[in-house]
Amino acid sequence: MTAIATAAPSRSPVVRERRRRFLSTGLFIACVVMTFVSLMIGTSVFSPATVLRAITGAGTDQSADVIIKFQLPRVLLCWLVGIGLAVSGGVMQAVIRNSLAAPNIIGVTKGAGLAAVVVVLAAPTSPAFLLPVVAFAGGVLAFGVVYLAAYRSGTTPARLALVGIAVSALCEAGILFFLVRYPLNVSSALIWLSGSLYGRTMMSFWQILPWVAILVPLLLYYSRRLDALGLGDDLAAGLGEPVERTRRITLLLSVGLASAVVAGAGTIGFVGLVAPHIARRLVGGRHHAYLPVAGLIGAFMMLVADTIARGLIPPLEIPSGLVTSVIGAPYFLYLLAKTGKAGAR
Amino acid sequence: MRLQAEGVHLAYEEKVVARDLSIIVPDGKVSVLIGPNGSGKSTALRALARLLKPTSGSVVLDGKSIHSLSTKEVARRLAILPQLLIAPESITVEDLVWFGRHPHRSSLRTPSTDDKDTVEWALEVTGSAEIRDRQVDQLSGGQRQRAWIALCLAQGTDLILLDEPTTFLDIAYQLDVLDLLADLNREQNKTIVMVLHDVNQAAEYAQNVFVLSEGTLVDEGPPETVLTCDMMRDVFGIESQILAHPVSGKPLCVPLKGRQRALADAALTATPPA
Numbered sequence: 001m002t003a004i005a006t007a008a009p010s011r012s013p014v015v016r017e018r019r020r021r022f023l024s025t026g027l028f029i030a031c032v033v034m035t036f037v038s039l040m041i042g043t044s045v046f047s048p049a050t051v052l053r054a055i056t057g058a059g060t061d062q063s064a065d066v067i068i069k070f071q072l073p074r075v076l077l078c079w080l081v082g083i084g085l086a087v088s089g090g091v092m093q094a095v096i097r098n099s100l101a102a103p104n105i106i107g108v109t110k111g112a113g114l115a116a117v118v119v120v121l122a123a124p125t126s127p128a129f130l131l132p133v134v135a136f137a138g139g140v141l142a143f144g145v146v147y148l149a150a151y152r153s154g155t156t157p158a159r160l161a162l163v164g165i166a167v168s169a170l171c172e173a174g175i176l177f178f179l180v181r182y183p184l185n186v187s188s189a190l191i192w193l194s195g196s197l198y199g200r201t202m203m204s205f206w207q208i209l210p211w212v213a214i215l216v217p218l219l220l221y222y223s224r225r226l227d228a229l230g231l232g233d234d235l236a237a238g239l240g241e242p243v244e245r246t247r248r249i250t251l252l253l254s255v256g257l258a259s260a261v262v263a264g265a266g267t268i269g270f271v272g273l274v275a276p277h278i279a280r281r282l283v284g285g286r287h288h289a290y291l292p293v294a295g296l297i298g299a300f301m302m303l304v305a306d307t308i309a310r311g312l313i314p315p316l317e318i319p320s321g322l323v324t325s326v327i328g329a330p331y332f333l334y335l336l337a338k339t340g341k342a343g344a345r
Numbered sequence: 346m347r348l349q350a351e352g353v354h355l356a357y358e359e360k361v362v363a364r365d366l367s368i369i370v371p372d373g374k375v376s377v378l379i380g381p382n383g384s385g386k387s388t389a390l391r392a393l394a395r396l397l398k399p400t401s402g403s404v405v406l407d408g409k410s411i412h413s414l415s416t417k418e419v420a421r422r423l424a425i426l427p428q429l430l431i432a433p434e435s436i437t438v439e440d441l442v443w444f445g446r447h448p449h450r451s452s453l454r455t456p457s458t459d460d461k462d463t464v465e466w467a468l469e470v471t472g473s474a475e476i477r478d479r480q481v482d483q484l485s486g487g488q489r490q491r492a493w494i495a496l497c498l499a500q501g502t503d504l505i506l507l508d509e510p511t512t513f514l515d516i517a518y519q520l521d522v523l524d525l526l527a528d529l530n531r532e533q534n535k536t537i538v539m540v541l542h543d544v545n546q547a548a549e550y551a552q553n554v555f556v557l558s559e560g561t562l563v564d565e566g567p568p569e570t571v572l573t574c575d576m577m578r579d580v581f582g583i584e585s586q587i588l589a590h591p592v593s594g595k596p597l598c599v600p601l602k603g604r605q606r607a608l609a610d611a612a613l614t615a616t617p618p619a
Contacts, residue, residue: 013439013478153358221453227433228447234396234427239500240420240448285434 020283020293027296031079034303038078039071041311073205074197074310077264078302080208081197082271084261086298087216088254089272090279090291094226095247095254096164097157099335102273103139103258106164106251109269110171111142112262113193117175120189121182131192132207132263139259142167147251154244156233160251195268195321197306204264211260215253216295222250223287230285268321270328271298277335301327347372347536348393348423348504353402355388355560362388363560365402370504375530375537377547380557381581386540387428387508389557393538394425394506420448423504424497428512428540432481438492439477442467445499467498470533471525487518494525505529507539511546519543523550544581548572548595556580572596 039051046054046063054064055072085103093101103109115138119131146167150159175193179186191198228241229250237243258272279294305323312318348370355363363385370376370393378386391397392404395411404411411419424445432441445467446460468474471491476484481492490510497505510526511519527550529535541547547554548568556564556571558580564571577585577598584601 013437224447224450228444230431230433231444232427232429232431234391234425235430237396237416238394238420238425238427239444240415240417242416280434285436286440 016284020289023282024293024296027293027300031296031300031303034300034307035075035079038075038303038307039067041307042066042071043310043315045311073200073202074306075303076202076205077197077200077208078306079299080205080212081261081265081268082275082297082299082302083216083295084208084212084257084298085268085272085302086275086279086294087219087291088257088261089298090276090287090294091219091222091226091250091254092258092272093276094230094287095157095251096161097230098161099277100273101161102270103255103262104168104267104269104272105161106255107142107146107167107171108139108255108258109262109267110168110175111145112136112139112259113267114138114171114174114178115141116192116263116266117178117189120192121178121185124185132204135263136259139262140255142171143251143255143259147248155247191319192266193321194319195266195324196309196317196319197265198309198317198319200265208260208264211257215257215260219250219253219257220288220291222246222253223291226250226287227285266319266321268302269325270332271301271324274328274331274335275301346370348404348406348538350389350393350399350404351402353392353399353404355385355392355397356400357388357397361560363392363557366557366560366562367402368393368555368562368565370536370538371553372536373530373534374552375527375550376539376553376555377551378538378540378555378557379542379544379547383559384557384580385560386555386557388560390425390506390508390538390540394423395419396425396427417448420500420502422502423506424500424502425506426493426497426508426510428508430493432489434482436481437478438473438481438484438495439464439468441481441492442473442477442495442499445496445501448500463501464499467495470498470529471495485518486514487521490514490518490522491525494522498529503534504536505538507537509540509542511541511543519546526550544572544577544598548597549590549593568596572598 036048036051039055040046040048046067050063051067054067089102092103092106093099096106098105112135116131116135119126119134146160146164147155150163179189225241225246228236228239229243229246231239233243275298276290276294278297279290283289283293301324302320305327306320308323309318309320346369350366350368352365352367353363354361354365366385366389368389378389380386388397392399395404395416398412406414406419406422442464446456446464449460450456468477471494473488473491473495476488481489484492494510510522514522523546526537526539530537551568554565554568554571555562556576563580564576572587574585574587577583586599586601588597588599590597
C-alpha cells in the first residue's frame with residue numbers, strides 16, 4: 001500500500017483538518033448537483049423546473065410521474081451502492097494490506113455472481129425477490145470459504161488475497177459453465193452480471209438501505225483500530241489490538257456490506273477499488289478521514305455512471321457496471337503504472 | 346521481577362525454535378539478547394511480548410500468565426518494537442506517536458490531557474518534536490527509528506522490548522538509538538530488553554546479557570563475565586580475543602579468524618605433520 005502512497009506534503013493537523021472539511025463539503029455538493037442532473041436525464045430530458053416540481057410534490061403531470069417512479073429510485077440507489085462499495089473496498093484494502101484488494105479479490109463479487117446466475121439460469125421461474133437473497137448468501141458464503149481456507153492458526157493478508165483470487169476464479173468458472181449450459185436466459189444473467197440499475201424500484205432501495213445505514217457507521221467506529229492494523233500484525237498486537245479478531249470482524253462487516261450492494265445492484269466493478277484510492281490521495285490514510293470521502297466519491301462515480309448509462313443512447317440502456325469499468329479501468333492502469341515507478345525505489 | 350519466561354517451548358507451525366527456555370528479565374536494567382542467526386532470540390522476545398504463544402511453559406507478567414491477560418492489558422504494561430516496521434501511507438510523525446496511546450483509548454473517546462501530555466513527552470524525549478509534522482516515509486533512518494521509539498514510549502510502559510532496533514541504520518544512527526535507550530533506562534528507570542547483533546554494542550550498553558544458542562539459554566550475566574573467548578568459540582564459532590575497551594573498560598571482542606579458518610586450524614593442530 002505504501003508504494004502507492006502519494007506523499008501529500010507535510011501539513012499541520014489544523015490545516016489538514018480544514019482541507020478535509022473543505023473537500024468533504026465540496027464532494028457532497030457535487031453529489032447533490034449530480035443527483036439533480038441525473039434526475040433530469042432519462043429516456044427524455046426534463047427541465048430543472050420539472051424535476052424540482054416533481055420532487056417537491058408540486059408536479060402532477062406525466063413527467064413528474066416518470067421522475068418519481070423510475071428516476072428517483074435509481075438515483076437513491078446510486079448513493080447507497082456508491083457509498084457501500086467504496087467503504088467496503090477501503091476496509092478490505094486496509095485489512096488485506098493490498099491496495100488492489102476490492103470485493104472481487106476476496107471472492108464476494110464472484111460468489112454472489114455465481115449464486116445469482118444459478119438462480120436466473122437454472123431456476124428462471126423462481127420469484128424475483130429470491131435473487132438478491134441468494135446473491136447475498138453467495139457472497140457471504142464465498143468469503144466464508146476464503147477465510148476458512150486461509151486460516152492456519154490465524155490468517156495473513158497475503159494468504160487471504162491468494163485464496164480469495166483462487167475462489168473467485170472457481171466461481172468465475174462456475175458462472176461460465178452455467179452461461180454455456182443454459183443459453184436461453186443468458187441475456188438477463190449478463191445484465192445482472194455487468195451491474196445495471198435498470199428497472200430498479202424503491203424496493204431495492206429499502207432492501208439495501210439498512211445494510212448501508214448500519215454497517216457503514218459500524219465500520220467507521222472501527223476506523224482507529226483499522227489504522228492500528230496498518231502497522232503490521234506484531235506492532236498492532238503490541239499496541240493492544242486483538243489482531244485476528246479485529247480482522248475477522250471488519251472483514252465480515254465489509255463483506256456483508258459488499259454482498260448486500262452486489263445483491264441489489266449486480267456486480268459493479270471498479271468503484272470499490274478506485275474510490276478509496278482517490279480518497280487516500282486526497283486526505284491521507286487515516287480511516288476516519290478517508291472512508292467518508294471515499295463514500296462520497298463512490299456515490300459521485302455511480303451517479304455519473306448511471307446518468308451516462310441512461311442518457312448516452314436513449315432509449316437504449318447500457319449497464320452502469322460497464323460505464324464504471326470504462327471509467328475505472330484506465331485510472332486503474334494509471335495507478336499500476338505509478339506503482340511500478342514508486343515500487344522501483 | 347515483573348517479566349519472565351518459565352521453561353517455554355516455542356515453535357512456528359511444526360518447527361521448534363526454543364526448548365525449555367527460562368529468561369528472567371531484571372527490572373530497571375538494560376538487558377540484551379545475543380546469539381547467532383537462528384538461535385531463537387527474536388522468537389524469545391516475541392514470546393515475552395505475548396506475540397507468540399508457547400507450546401508449553403509460560404511467560405509471566407506481574408505474577409500472572411501473560412496469556413491470561415488481554416492483549417490490551419499487556420499493551421498497557423509493556424511495549425514492543427518489532428524488527429520489521431511498516432509505516433502507514435502518508436502519516437506524520439505526530440500521528441505515528443499517537444498510536445502509542447491506542448491501548449489507553451476506547452474507540453469513541455476523545456484524547457485526554459493525559460494522552461496529550463504523554464505524546465508531547467515522547468516527542469520531546471526522543472528529539473522528535475521539531476519533526477512532528479514531517480511525513481514518516483520522508484525521514485532519514487535515524488529520525489524514523491526515533492519516531493518509532495517515541496511511539497513505544499507514548500504507550501507509557503516501564504517495560505520496553507525492542508527487536509534489533511539498530512538494524513538498517515548506519516553506525517552514527519545506531520549509537521544515537523542506543524544512547525537514547527540508555528538515557529531512558531538511566532533517567533526514567535525503564536526496563537529495556539533488546540536483541541542486538543553486535544556483541545560489542547551489547548557489552549557497552551547492557552547491564553545484563555542473555556546468550557542464546559539453538560533455542561536454549563547458554564549463559565547470562567553482566568557482560569564482563571559472559572563475554573569470553575570460550576563463549577565466542579562455542580556459540581558463534583569464531584576465535585577471538587577479549588580486550589578491555591580503552592575508554593569504558595567493558596569487554597571488547599576482537600574477532601581473529603572466521604569460522605572456516607578456525608575449523609581448519611583445529612584440524613591442522615589435531616593431526617600434526619609427521
